[in-house]
Amino acid sequence: MGMMDERSPADVQLATRLATDLDGSFEDLVLAHQDRLFTIALRTGGDRHDAEELVQDAFVRAYRALGAWPPARIRELRLRGWLTTILLNAGRNRARVKRVPTAELVFDPGAEPAADPLARRDERETWARLLAGLSPAQRTAVVLRHVDGMSYAEIAAAVGRPEGTVKAHVHRGLAALRTALLASEGPPEGLRAEEIPA
Amino acid sequence: MTDLIDPTTEAALAGLREPAPPGLAHRTLVAVGLADDFAVIDSPVGPLRVAWNGRGVSEVAGATDDATFQARFHARTGRVARRVDALPADLARKIERRLAGDRHNRIDLDLRGSTAFEQAVWMKALEIPRGEVRPYGWIAAEIGRPKAVRAVGTALGHNPVPLIVPCHRVVRSDGMIGQYSLGGPENKRTILTEEGADPDELESLARAGVRFFGSDTTHIYCMPTCRDARRVTERHLVHFPSSRAAAAAGYRPCLHCRPAGASAVA
Numbered sequence: 317m318g319m320m321d322e323r324s325p326a327d328v329q330l331a332t333r334l335a336t337d338l339d340g341s342f343e344d345l346v347l348a349h350q351d352r353l354f355t356i357a358l359r360t361g362g363d364r365h366d367a368e369e370l371v372q373d374a375f376v377r378a379y380r381a382l383g384a385w386p387p388a389r390i391r392e393l394r395l396r397g398w399l400t401t402i403l404l405n406a407g408r409n410r411a412r413v414k415r416v417p418t419a420e421l422v423f424d425p426g427a428e429p430a431a432d433p434l435a436r437r438d439e440r441e442t443w444a445r446l447l448a449g450l451s452p453a454q455r456t457a458v459v460l461r462h463v464d465g466m467s468y469a470e471i472a473a474a475v476g477r478p479e480g481t482v483k484a485h486v487h488r489g490l491a492a493l494r495t496a497l498l499a500s501e502g503p504p505e506g507l508r509a510e511e512i513p514a
Numbered sequence: 515m516t517d518l519i520d521p522t523t524e525a526a527l528a529g530l531r532e533p534a535p536p537g538l539a540h541r542t543l544v545a546v547g548l549a550d551d552f553a554v555i556d557s558p559v560g561p562l563r564v565a566w567n568g569r570g571v572s573e574v575a576g577a578t579d580d581a582t583f584q585a586r587f588h589a590r591t592g593r594v595a596r597r598v599d600a601l602p603a604d605l606a607r608k609i610e611r612r613l614a615g616d617r618h619n620r621i622d623l624d625l626r627g628s629t630a631f632e633q634a635v636w637m638k639a640l641e642i643p644r645g646e647v648r649p650y651g652w653i654a655a656e657i658g659r660p661k662a663v664r665a666v667g668t669a670l671g672h673n674p675v676p677l678i679v680p681c682h683r684v685v686r687s688d689g690m691i692g693q694y695s696l697g698g699p700e701n702k703r704t705i706l707t708e709e710g711a712d713p714d715e716l717e718s719l720a721r722a723g724v725r726f727f728g729s730d731t732t733h734i735y736c737m738p739t740c741r742d743a744r745r746v747t748e749r750h751l752v753h754f755p756s757s758r759a760a761a762a763a764g765y766r767p768c769l770h771c772r773p774a775g776a777s778a779v780a
Contacts (some may be wrong), residue, residue: 342548346539354534366574368535372542376568379546443526461529462519 322467335387342382347396352464353403359447359459361407371409374403396466397474402457404475404490409465447495454489461486517586540596543650544568550595552583555606557613557677558708565595566605570622574675576697590674591627597629612678615644615709621678626779629674631659635669642683645710646739649687655775663687671695682706689720711739726773727764735760740771 323331330348334339353374357367372453378399382390447455460471468486472479543549545568552565563583565573572591575583577727584751587595600606608621617640625633634657642648650666659665672679672711676696682705684693691713694702703713719738727743728735730750735757736743757767757774767774 339548342546343539343543346542350534350539350542354538355531358532359530364535365650366640368538371534371538372545375542376545440529443530446531458527459530462524463530465528487518490523493523 322360322470325397330369331391331393331395334382334393335390338379338382338390342379344393345378349399350375352396353399354460356400356403356464357407359444359463360452361411366410368406370403373406374399377402377406378466394473397470400460400464400466400470400474401476431469438464442497442500443493446493446500448475449496450489450492454485454492457482457485458493462490529697530605538544540594547626549592549593550587551598552587552595553601554599555601555609559697559704562677564601564609565673566601567593567624569624569626570604571609571678572624574677576676576701590667609678617641617643623675623678625674628674629669631657631662631665632669632672633668634766636673636679636681638673639670639673639679639681639684642680643741644680644683644739646741647683647685647706647711647716648737649685649689651687652737652775653684656772660775667693677705683709685716690723723755724753725756726754726760728754728760728763733765734768735765735773736768737771737773740768740773742770 321391326348330345334345350371353371354367357370357374358364361367361370381402447458450458456475457471460466460474461468466474468479468482471482475482519563525674540549544551544584544731547567547569550565550567550572552563554561554604558560560577563573563575563578563580564571565583565587567739572593573595575586578586584595588595605621608619611619612621625636628636635653638653638656650663650670651660653666653670654660654663657666666684672694673679673681676682676694682694682696682702691699691702691706693699696702706713723736726735727738727740727741727746728751729746730752734742735752735754752763752765754763756767760767760773762765
């Protein structure tokens with residue numbers, strides 16, 4: 317399973333083009349991956365401004381790396397995982413410099429999609445807050461697996477940890493989310509002690 | 515591989531995807547030098563459009579409008595330039611200081627697409643101090659291509675960053691002020707006057723056949739605008755029509771303006 321090439325046809329084609337014409341195809345790399353990188357940065361990191369800077373920083377690092385590598389190496393790149401690794405590393409470096417305690421990160425609920433009812437916005441805000449309460453390792457694992465949709469093999473390669481460890485982080489993260497969700501909703505109706513018939 | 519995740523949680527987490535803000539892609543491309551921003555600044559010759567990217571300043575252009583500027587920029591570089599409100603503060607400060615004559619603050623330039631010869635010509639023009647001028651032949655001699663005088667003129671005409679690279683300080687080999695890519699010869703005279711040179715005086719000297727000034731006390735000869743030449747008092751000032759004439763009179767070339775190559779090829 318680890319040997320399987322999980323690259324999408326679009327990424328395979330993009331890697332080939334990057335190998336032969338970096339300047340002519342780099343914009344397509346940005347357009348293809350900016351939404352998912354922004355989502356990962358926003359949901360693992362903090363506010364929109366920081367996320368935007370982080371994504372730009374990650375793409376600049378990617379561009380420099382691509383400019384220095386031989387075409388054969390670029391053609392074989394798993395772009396999705398590789399860009400994710402660069403983004404996470406850039407985020408770690410930045411957090412180290414800024415020394416922001418993760419517990420104090422303010423989570424941005426995100427722009428409201430035009431046709432969204434208010435309730436949906438509230439729901440996104442709730443889930444963004446719940447994610448913020450997870451440990452950094454659990455939060456990253458849950459975001460990569462269930463917000464971005466990477467496979468466990470891809471995540472393990474991207475964060476440099478064994479697949480089993482990543483799975484454990486996701487499972488514990490999901491359990492913690494459920495507990496926190498229940499706590500934030502309060503005790504369910506009909507289960508309050510005084511209303512339980514004797 | 516499936517997870518133990520209920521459909522509600524799965525949908526809620528997938529719903530946290532967020533599109534990148536508009537402009538992020540463009541800013542990223544600007545950072546790596548695959549697109550540019552431009553803004554308008556004031557100058558002695560009117561408003562200028564200045565384009566830049568993460569590699570440096572990529573173009574300075576005079577009287578035009580945004581659409582024409584963008585079209586020309588795209589035709590020359592293949593890149594998209596987007597109008598923004600202002601230059602980044604540090605770049606604005608550096609350009610202001612450069613236009614005021616400070617040659618020692620470094621401004622990064624993006625000169626991709628130009629030849630090594632063009633770049634050598636432009637870098638040499640950067641060495642000419644404010645208020646001074648040098649002929650095309652001087653640049654040709656200084657970069658080791660004494661016969662490439664016409665090519666020097668062409669390279670200066672293609673200077674994508676006039677004023678920052680002061681091609682206005684390079685004049686015809688016969689001493690006349692000559693052409694200027696940033697809006698024509700009148701602008702060249704305006705800028706030179708602004709910088710403390712006197713174009714009319716330079717041209718009347720040229721018409722009188724004077725190419726060099728010498729000092730009969732030091733026996734050194736200079737370009738007429740060299741700061742050393744301007745220190746020589748009227749009483750000790752000697753005129754020369756050529757470096758050969760100066761050498762024949764026993765004068766040696768100034769080490770600052772290095773006039774020897776200036777009249778190598780007319």
